[in-house]
Amino acid sequence: MTLIEYFLLVFLFGAALSALFSRENLTSIISLSIFSTISAVLYLLYRAPDVALAQIVIGAGLYTAIFISAISQIRTDRQKNRPEDPLQ
Amino acid sequence: MKIFLLLVLFSGIGFLLIDNLRFLSNSGFSLGAATHYYVTQGFEQTGALNLVSSILYDFRAFDSLGESTVIFAAVSGIVSLLSRKTLPVSSHGLSIIVKRIFGILTPFLFVSGIYLILHGHLSPGGGFQGGVILGTISIVFCIVYGSSFDYTRYSPQSKTILEVSGALLFLAMGIIGIFLEGFFLANWFSSPERLGKLLTPGSIFGINLGVGIKIGAGLSIIFYSIIQKRIEGK
């Protein structure tokens, strides 16, 4: 346990809080990407370079793309009342 | 009130967990019996210097086969849930500066993915990580060049063929093991003088390649089936 590990753990907790309890969907997705990056650095500190590579590629690259394309597809009630919507 | 009750409940659960898992404290250096065998004998028996990939693709290769099956099932479920008459969402991508710079940058990304796949038995990396990098390239294509770029050049059928051929390469390595060594997914590494070279005989190299192709194509199929949007009234 070094000093930088405590530092990263506190930031990990803050990113998790922001990902779970923020109001906007986009903010929580960006916070999840920050969470994945910090956990990849922690894996590197724990001497697991394979897991760090997988975590940083999947967590920061793939999750962000999939989540953002999913929230652009989700239709909510507010979209139905919009006058310029061609589907209605 | 509800949150207070939840906090009391969770502190109780946390106390029980930390009380029961206290034997997991890391005091002193000790390895289990199976791990001792892997660490001392693994590189001589499999020809892989990276012990994680020697466990993933030789000692516990059945686990990797099951994992590939799980990913195949997830891809087929996603495609069958989202399959209807779809057209890609039309967007024109970013500006010309970003397009040219990404055009210069693409071969380097591709080389790094291929390097991680091919050197999976020598350095950190392997089929999973390199495959995800190869899948991410097509995602960045969609962001930079617009969503119809990748869709019109590489049809979804070719990605399906790539994924199936990766899985078949994995199975072929297992069946070659039957003929040479006598059981499924056996490693036929038998020449210790080529330890540490790139082209070693044995199944780890081929399984890395197959897993990389399969994961990259599968993740690309997942992303492109999520991003397509229904065009109604046509």
Place this chain on the structure above:
Amino acid sequence: MNQLFFLSLFLLGFIGMLLNRNLIKLIIGFEIMEASVLLWFISFTNQGGNPPIYLLDKPGMVLNDPLPQALALTAIVIAASNIALFLTLVIELSRYHKASDVDKIKGLRD
């Protein structure tokens, strides 16, 4: 100390899954629980050795335990495909109910 921290992170993810009504936040809570379990697992098997890669010119090196790292690698890739499947189900659900909120989806209640 380290284990207590990852335990509290796991419970934070669980509380987030219980208290949130948005389906996207539920999936994020699942991801945080999974990542905290894997971090816990890797952190208490780290015994201060070198990364588990054998070097030919230094034969007597003390290496870490490679088995939990292989298991964590498998779990991360499976969780990615799981989350993609979750998101697909949420998209399909919102197409019929016009909402991504658990309280507004009527078919789940009656």
